[in-house]
Amino acid sequence: MAVQNKTIIKKMKDELQHAEIEVENVHVMKRHIAKIQLLCDLLLDDDTKQEQQPNTGTMTEQEMKAMLGAKTKMKQANNEKMIRSIQTSDEDASNGDSIFDF
Numbered sequence: 001m002a003v004q005n006k007t008i009i010k011k012m013k014d015e016l017q018h019a020e021i022e023v024e025n026v027h028v029m030k031r032h033i034a035k036i037q038l039l040c041d042l043l044l045d046d047d048t049k050q051e052q053q054p055n056t057g058t059m060t061e062q063e064m065k066a067m068l069g070a071k072t073k074m075k076q077a078n079n080e081k082m083i084r085s086i087q088t089s090d091e092d093a094s095n096g097d098s099i100f101d102f
Helices: 005-021 026-052 061-095
Strands: none
Touching: 005 026
16 A cells, blocks of 8 residues: 555654754654655655656567567477477387386
């Protein structure tokens, strides 16, 4: 659940008012300022994450070819493995299905 920017800014204003009241008590004032900093980071991090997210709705032709090319290569490799395993199993079957067949 995302927090709306208005809510974060309201919290920042509240903390700033508390910090102004506590000007004489430096320790308490710094705690309120630290909370404001955290809220600022929250807003800034949210913006940068949205900017960094790629557009997942579109795919270029190069990406499509790369994906399909890799898929067909994988299919060819799997087919070759299956052919090899069939050939080796045929050679092993020449002695019969039972371990007692000589």
